Amino acid sequence: xxxxxxxxxxxxxxxxxxxxxxxxxxTREQAVELYLWNAQISGAFLFPLHICEVTIRNAIAEILxxxxxxxxxxxxxxxxxxxxxxxxxxxQRTDLxxxxxxxxxxxxxxxxxxxxxxxxxxxxxxxxxxxxxxxxFQLIFPHANxxxxxxxxxxxxxxxxxxxxxxxxxxxxxxxxxDEKLLSIYNKIIKIIGYRCQETANWVASHQTVxxxxxxxxxx
Numbered sequence: 090x091x092x093x094x095x096x097x098x099x100x101x102x103x104x105x106x107x108x109x110x111x112x113x114x115x116t117r118e119q120a121v122e123l124y125l126w127n128a129q130i131s132g133a134f135l136f137p138l139h140i141c142e143v144t145i146r147n148a149i150a151e152i153l154x155x156x157x158x159x160x161x162x163x164x165x166x167x168x169x170x171x172x173x174x175x176x177x178x179x180x181q182r183t184d185l186x187x188x189x190x191x192x193x194x195x196x197x198x199x200x201x202x203x204x205x206x207x208x209x210x211x212x213x214x215x216x217x218x219x220x221x222x223x224x225x226f227q228l229i230f231p232h233a234n235x236x237x238x239x240x241x242x243x244x245x246x247x248x249x250x251x252x253x254x255x256x257x258x259x260x261x262x263x264x265x266x267x268d269e270k271l272l273s274i275y276n277k278i279i280k281i282i283g284y285r286c287q288e289t290a291n292w293v294a295s296h297q298t299v300x301x302x303x304x305x306x307x308x309x
Contacts, residue, residue, distance in 0.1 A: 090118055109265050113309050122307045127267050131260045133298045137278045138257050140293050144285050146209045150201050152225045162189050162200055170220060184208050206254050213247035230284040249277045275299045
């Protein structure tokens with residue numbers, strides 16, 4: 090690739106964006122190679138991230154159905170169980186209200202995917218232990234670590250989801266992920282899916298391309 094071609098790519102993608110990659114490499118050609126790999130590994134993560142998010146939201150929706158009934162999205166006991174701070178960084182009640190208003194018939198299978206990933210992660214906090222997790226965690230996530238308490242398992246799952254969600258958001262915004270601990274995060278994704286269903290986790294592991302691309306990361 091000659092200097093004219095490299096300059097055109099830099100101009101198209103913006104010199105500011107490419108500066109992040111150029112700072113990590115020795116030449117512009119290496120920067121473009123790293124950018125390409127970053128895009129490829131980001132794409133490869135979409136499949137396991139997709140299955141992880143769907144697995145978690147379906148699992149938690151199941152327990153909400155059990156605890157609050159088939160119309161749990163409108164159950165006042167459930168709504169009142171959500172935090173209601175005046176100026177929260179993220180407001181679960183607002184997210185829920187927005188999702189339900191988009192589907193006037195309150196068709197739950199349509200509402201579930203409208204709720205943000207962080208909504209489901211936020212359900213795995215201590216405030217829900219008494220209502221949900223103390224009695225239901227092991228039923229919903231039968232393959233979680235049996236040597237840990239329910240509270241510890243719930244806490245580990247919440248923290249792992251936070252790491253996974255942050256990577257997901259960086260990918261969604263086309264941000265660099267080459268400095269992230271990608272193999273560790275991939276393993277967390279597989280572990281989370283496996284908490285719910287080991288067969289599904291094995292299926293994802295057998296069809297993913299993340300680990301192959303991690304091994305092909307350009308030398309920088």
